[in-house]
Amino acid sequence: MQASAFIFEAIAGLVLFSVGVRVLATASRGAGEPARLLGRYLLLAGISYALYTVPLMFETGDLFTPITYAGRVIYNVSVYFALEFTRSVFRGRETWARGLVTALMLALIVGVGVSSMQGQWDGYTVSSPWFWCEWLGYTLTPLWIGIEGLLAHASARRRARLGLCDPIVANRYLLWGLFGMIQVFASLVIVPMYAGYEENQQFTLAGDAALGGLEMLAAGVAWLAFCTPRYYGAWIARRAAAAAVKGG
Numbered sequence: 001m002q003a004s005a006f007i008f009e010a011i012a013g014l015v016l017f018s019v020g021v022r023v024l025a026t027a028s029r030g031a032g033e034p035a036r037l038l039g040r041y042l043l044l045a046g047i048s049y050a051l052y053t054v055p056l057m058f059e060t061g062d063l064f065t066p067i068t069y070a071g072r073v074i075y076n077v078s079v080y081f082a083l084e085f086t087r088s089v090f091r092g093r094e095t096w097a098r099g100l101v102t103a104l105m106l107a108l109i110v111g112v113g114v115s116s117m118q119g120q121w122d123g124y125t126v127s128s129p130w131f132w133c134e135w136l137g138y139t140l141t142p143l144w145i146g147i148e149g150l151l152a153h154a155s156a157r158r159r160a161r162l163g164l165c166d167p168i169v170a171n172r173y174l175l176w177g178l179f180g181m182i183q184v185f186a187s188l189v190i191v192p193m194y195a196g197y198e199e200n201q202q203f204t205l206a207g208d209a210a211l212g213g214l215e216m217l218a219a220g221v222a223w224l225a226f227c228t229p230r231y232y233g234a235w236i237a238r239r240a241a242a243a244a245v246k247g248g
Contacts, residue, residue, distance in 0.1 A: 006053045008212025013049025015219035016042045019226050037085035042222060044078035047071075049215070056203070069121045076108045076134070079141050086141075090148040100144070108137035124194045131194075135187065142183035149177025160240060167240035168233055175225035182218040186211055 020043030027035035051071030055064045083101040091097035111134025115123065118130070125131050156170035193207040224232055 006056045006208060006212065008209070008216045009049055010053045010057065012212070012215035012219040013046045013053065015046070015216075015223055016049065017046025019219075019222050020044070020046055022227050034085055034089050037081045037088065038226075041078050041081035041085060042226075044074050044081065048075035048078060065121050069116075069123075072121075072123045073112065076112055076138065079108060079138050080105055082141055082145065086145050086148055090152060104137045104140055107133050111135070111137060124197050126191060126195045126198055135191075139184060139187040142180040142187070144180070146177050146180030146184060149173050149175075149180055151177075153177055161243060167236050168228060171236050172225045172228075175221050179218050179221045179225065182214055182221065186214040186218065189214060 020039045020041070022039075023035055023042060024039030027033075027039055048071045051067050051074065054060065055067045060067060080101075083104060087094075087097045087101050111130045111132075112123070115125065115128055115130035115134065118128070120128055120130070123131065123134060150173075153170060153173035156165045156173050159165035160167045160170040189207065189211045193203055193211060196207065197203055
């Protein structure tokens with residue numbers, strides 16, 4: 001497989017890492033625990049993308065499996081911070097939300113732990129039930145992110161029309177929800193990809209292009225949400241002002 005086939009995934013990882021650093025810098029200036037959780041998630045996810053793609057882009061010999069396994073473990077650690085961020089921001093008072101965090105993390109730990117003991121270090125073995133245990137853990141997480149983000153956006157949008165919520169914040173909820181949903185589609189794409197790899201020990205160009213495209217899109221959405229450029233913020237403000245005039 002040509003190294004260029006994985007360039008989108010590598011770029012997505014770099015973007016997520018950069019956004020994570022930016023969010024953590026904001027947290028260090030007193031933004032609070034949710035910002036620290038979010039920053040850790042994005043930063044670790046970016047590192048994981050790099051560890052997954054480097055062995056596929058460059059010849060790493062016997063280090064292929066250890067590097068890939070490190071990327072797998074780091075990504076699953078990042079999921080914990082994503083879950084805690086989502087719980088604390090959207091469902092901080094809900095007992096069921098803490099139970100959901102625990103259940104999804106147990107799915108990840110059991111899936112990775114048992115499959116590793118069986119020698120399935122790369123996590124690509126879709127014929128194993130432990131793959132599906134892990135897959136559910138890291139797929140239901142962005143689904144929850146997406147649902148909470150979109151629900152929060154619907155509420156914030158109504159408040160923004162009344163001048164009770166910053167339009168940028170309302171839009172950030174939308175982007176966060178879209179980020180989660182895009183990640184769900186990425187998790188769906190990896191199933192046939194990994195099935196093909198298990199059979200042929202090679203990823204297809206089409207499958208990797210689809211995954212890379214989704215990961216790039218998700219990373220771009222995260223960048224818009226948490227590193228909002230001035231032109232985008234100004235556009236959101238103009239739209240909100242126009243909606244207020246029209247509504248009035």
